[in-house]
Amino acid sequence: MSLTRITACLGLGLLAIPGCDAPDDEGELGFRAGARHKPALYNTGSYNVHLERSLRFNPQPPGSDADAGRATFGVAADLETQDDTSAIFEGDSPVAGHTVVSNGRVCFTCHRGASLDFGMPPPPVSDSIALSDPLFTGIDADAQGDPDAMLNLDQLALFKIRPNRFNPTRSDSDPFRQVFGWRKSPALTNVGLAHGFLTDVRGRTMFETARGAAFSHTQETDERFDDLFSQQQGDDIGAFLFEQVSDPALLALRDPGDPGHQALADDPFATVPVSTPAQHRGQKVFEKYCYGACHNTPNVFNSLENVEAVGNGERPTSFAPQAPAIGKAYNVGISEANLNNLRFTRDNGDGTFTPIVLPLAAEDGALVEYEVAIDVGLAATSGRYEDVGRFKVPALRNVAAHAPYMHDNSIDTLEGVVDYFCSDEYNDSKDGQLYPIDLNAQQRADLIAFLEIL
Ligand code: HEC
Numbered sequence: 001m002s003l004t005r006i007t008a009c010l011g012l013g014l015l016a017i018p019g020c021d022a023p024d025d026e027g028e029l030g031f032r033a034g035a036r037h038k039p040a041l042y043n044t045g046s047y048n049v050h051l052e053r054s055l056r057f058n059p060q061p062p063g064s065d066a067d068a069g070r071a072t073f074g075v076a077a078d079l080e081t082q083d084d085t086s087a088i089f090e091g092d093s094p095v096a097g098h099t100v101v102s103n104g105r106v107c108f109t110c111h112r113g114a115s116l117d118f119g120m121p122p123p124p125v126s127d128s129i130a131l132s133d134p135l136f137t138g139i140d141a142d143a144q145g146d147p148d149a150m151l152n153l154d155q156l157a158l159f160k161i162r163p164n165r166f167n168p169t170r171s172d173s174d175p176f177r178q179v180f181g182w183r184k185s186p187a188l189t190n191v192g193l194a195h196g197f198l199t200d201v202r203g204r205t206m207f208e209t210a211r212g213a214a215f216s217h218t219q220e221t222d223e224r225f226d227d228l229f230s231q232q233q234g235d236d237i238g239a240f241l242f243e244q245v246s247d248p249a250l251l252a253l254r255d256p257g258d259p260g261h262q263a264l265a266d267d268p269f270a271t272v273p274v275s276t277p278a279q280h281r282g283q284k285v286f287e288k289y290c291y292g293a294c295h296n297t298p299n300v301f302n303s304l305e306n307v308e309a310v311g312n313g314e315r316p317t318s319f320a321p322q323a324p325a326i327g328k329a330y331n332v333g334i335s336e337a338n339l340n341n342l343r344f345t346r347d348n349g350d351g352t353f354t355p356i357v358l359p360l361a362a363e364d365g366a367l368v369e370y371e372v373a374i375d376v377g378l379a380a381t382s383g384r385y386e387d388v389g390r391f392k393v394p395a396l397r398n399v400a401a402h403a404p405y406m407h408d409n410s411i412d413t414l415e416g417v418v419d420y421f422c423s424d425e426y427n428d429s430k431d432g433q434l435y436p437i438d439l440n441a442q443q444r445a446d447l448i449a450f451l452e453i454l
Pocket of ligand 1 (some may be wrong): 073105106107108109110129142159161184185186187188192194196197199200209210211213214217237295444
């Protein structure tokens, strides 16, 4: 595909239309049935064609109570101290088929209070959280005996997650059930201004996301216990989290009826305290390379592309496990770079490891037997070859306080992130080829000065 063609497609917003996203030369770039993974030169995968750039967010669930949600989350009214009185999930569960006994983990265990924007302290984690905390003692809730888990948790603040762990339509031996990633626990402040939840955007509603979290942090087994996690509790957690914003002014973005809404929609930088010449110049660099490409939600700077979530935050009785994501995810090459050298083979429990081979559907209809060697991102949920390595565009407010960066905490500083986006790894990545970035020393310094005040 020529550069002109790409520009034309981008300008017209036609990336989802065949011919605008398909490679010219199938022989060189395409996929064949049964072929092993072969990196494509261009991002050949279209996205959900219904994605729209509209300012709509998961609504506050009717009848929900944010303060009850805070208690269910496991944090006291100061938003800093753990209080697990109402946050432990356990008891007789006919759905699970046995009595669920909690390991003491609550949401707060991995989302440690407002001063950390409800994310994790920087690693090594044991410098700030005692080894006797349920974070460490309950590690097998996510790790299930994995030998890399303790090191990855303590040194990198990463958790083992299996996207299809509680998907009742997949059997234990299904590779989709086995595939896993090592992911950070992201900051939750401003999560009510996000489209799609979790680092790979697989969470479509807050209810679904919170319920999955409760299932996975409480116990070592893969059993669902829907009967111990009520609609009300999930809604209350949603109400609590949707109130957590880095700047109270941002709440107006969630509400089109708010008098402040339009000002924030019209001026993407209305709430950013830009003052010095370097910050002003940095804003221009950001507008061109970051806002203009992917970080395009005004004043929040995650991706605005979205479709309205099915069920609208309520609990649908039958929620198709393979429904498409409601937000847009990108492949910027971080998974492929695997800078922390993480392992993605299945632990057999006896010192041996087996590659996981995912049968993925390519857009041309071919089946790709994909041997997993990196975090496959959204593809683990969607089953689409084109979604390999695609992750969520994080919100950037207060980003200077959120190190380390990326879904796998693989870059330690903002300088490192900017340098990554100027590197060949990024520019050769699937989306880097569509949104190339090359900054001179001045632009780099200015951009960092701007990012530091977000
Ligand atoms: C064991 C650690 C742990 C616990 C306990 C935990 N989380 Fe998380 N949380 C994570 C990790 C890791 C991710 C990212 C997972 C991924 O990307 O697949 C995450 C992601 C999230 C997100 C998505 C944020 C975003 O930007 O999209 C939400 C919302 C969330 N958690 C809410 C909760 C709630 C509510 C609870 C309690 C019911 C909870 N978490 C308990 C580790 C944890």
